[in-house]
Amino acid sequence: MSYILRATNENIQPTPVGFYNFHTSPDEALQYRLHLRVLPDENGILIVNASSVLRLNQTGTYFAWQMMQNKTEEEIIQAAVKRYKAEESTIRADVQNFVDEIKFIITNPDQAPVFTDSGFDNLSSDLGTKLPMWVNLCLTQRFSMGEVGKEMTELSTEQWRTLIQKTFNAGIPQIIFFGGEPTLRSDLLDLLGFAEELGLVTGLVTASARLWQDHAYLEELITNGLDHLVLEFDPEKNIPVAELETIFSQDLFTCVRFPVHSWSQLFEWAMSLKNHGANALSLYATELESHDVASHLIHQLENKEIVIEYDLPSPLNADAPAEKSKLFSPELEDHENEMYYSVLPDGSVCGQETPQIRLGNLLNAAWEQILLKNSPLSENK
Numbered sequence: 001m002s003y004i005l006r007a008t009n010e011n012i013q014p015t016p017v018g019f020y021n022f023h024t025s026p027d028e029a030l031q032y033r034l035h036l037r038v039l040p041d042e043n044g045i046l047i048v049n050a051s052s053v054l055r056l057n058q059t060g061t062y063f064a065w066q067m068m069q070n071k072t073e074e075e076i077i078q079a080a081v082k083r084y085k086a087e088e089s090t091i092r093a094d095v096q097n098f099v100d101e102i103k104f105i106i107t108n109p110d111q112a113p114v115f116t117d118s119g120f121d122n123l124s125s126d127l128g129t130k131l132p133m134w135v136n137l138c139l140t141q142r143f144s145m146g147e148v149g150k151e152m153t154e155l156s157t158e159q160w161r162t163l164i165q166k167t168f169n170a171g172i173p174q175i176i177f178f179g180g181e182p183t184l185r186s187d188l189l190d191l192l193g194f195a196e197e198l199g200l201v202t203g204l205v206t207a208s209a210r211l212w213q214d215h216a217y218l219e220e221l222i223t224n225g226l227d228h229l230v231l232e233f234d235p236e237k238n239i240p241v242a243e244l245e246t247i248f249s250q251d252l253f254t255c256v257r258f259p260v261h262s263w264s265q266l267f268e269w270a271m272s273l274k275n276h277g278a279n280a281l282s283l284y285a286t287e288l289e290s291h292d293v294a295s296h297l298i299h300q301l302e303n304k305e306i307v308i309e310y311d312l313p314s315p316l317n318a319d320a321p322a323e324k325s326k327l328f329s330p331e332l333e334d335h336e337n338e339m340y341y342s343v344l345p346d347g348s349v350c351g352q353e354t355p356q357i358r359l360g361n362l363l364n365a366a367w368e369q370i371l372l373k374n375s376p377l378s379e380n381k
Contacts, residue, residue: 012083015042015061019171020068021199032106035199036064037171045133047173048105050199051227053113053133059084063098073099109251110279112307113174113201113228131367134174134201135167136313136342136352139188141180143317154345155363157187161194163343163362168198170367176230178205178313180345189224196225205313207232209239212246228253230282230312235264241272248277255309257282260297262289267300280307284314313342313352341371 015038022034035047044061046054056064062083066076073095080091105111140154155163167175175195182188183206195202202225211218211231231247233239233256247254256278260266270281281301285294298308340352347363349370350356360370 015044015058015065020065022068022070030103030106032102033199034064034067034102035173036061036068037173038065045171045173047199047201048102049109050196050201050225051109051113052105052111053173053201054101054105059094060098063095110253112253112280113203131170131172131371132339132341133172134176134203134340135172135367136176136178136205136340137163138178138180138313138316138342138344139182139185139191140345141316142184143179143181143315145184154185155347157190159347159363160187160191163347164191164195164198164200166362166366168195168200172200172367174201174203176203176205176313178230178342179315180317181208181315182206183208183210189220192221192224192226201227203228203230205230205232205315207315212243215246218247218250222250222252226252228255230255230257230309232257232315234259235266235269236261241269241276244273244278245276253279255280255282255307255312257284257309257312259284259286260290260294261286262293264290264293264297266297270297270301270306271304274304274306280309282309282312311340311352313340316342316344316355 017038017040020036020038022036024031024033032049035050037045038061039045042058042061044056044064046056046060046064048054054060059080062080063076066079071079077088077092077095080086080095081088084091137160139160164175177188177191182204185191188204192202192204204221204226206229211221211229229247229252231244231254233244235258244256254277256273258266258270258281260283266283270283273281283294283297285291302308341359342350342352342355343362344350344355344358347361349359349362351359359374362370
């Protein structure tokens, strides 16, 4: 926004804290639905079509809240003029920018799930709440259908539905399904559909070739609400990048994540992923000796304006729970201050980077209780 509007506390009533829903009327040409979470500091989180997340400042939150009350654009403008004691031309431009941003997301569904270029103040962890922007749900620690006796007890479909409902009730806007290999769960489509009905943004971390080999299955995932994909894809396996075009051609934000070894020369290969349609890339050093190679590759790709994703959950291996070699470099400093959480196959909660430390079990408690109990950990990663 060209202006960050504020009014003194004595002049305005605060935007009511809570969770709000909106759906366009059936006769509207452009159909969409919105879910708004108003935080205690009057900033907000807006979910558009269960596919993209806008982080809003106080002014943007007020505009969104007015939309939840079925106000027309003109009514929002007049209410904001009165609220902020500002020029009508300024307010009119701000409201128009806000509406245009939503329409852009609706008409361009292949967007990153956290859409930060909102025209409003971008917020990171400073949201006036201890609740995270997303949580990871580890459906299984199995990597093959025949594995038995190695994984921890897995929750039933109904139990996972309960935990997804708790996540929605807490106001957490996004979940990411991972494993092991989450596509081994026969109820993955059901869980995606349930999250979609609630209005949650859903992602999937998978290495399954089924996604590019079985077009019908890929379509089912998308139809049931999958919005973004993290595809584990190893260049050492020499699978042609062109095989992934089936995925890249969908309205599905796709990030390809791959390992980097000390001997890797992957710039041209990574560029081919982008040229074939990948929306973003993510990479990790497989050993200490490959950190410099990975860091150099990141700089090369960012110089080509390729989106590099960080802070993604890595598959948990029941036999080797040690984390992948972490890449320490100055460019990652901005990504080290947030705390992300995972729910393990038995319902227990841990930090994304510390699966060995259990913070509680979501079957027996709410997110607020678990995070409040472990607030020192949530503040000091």
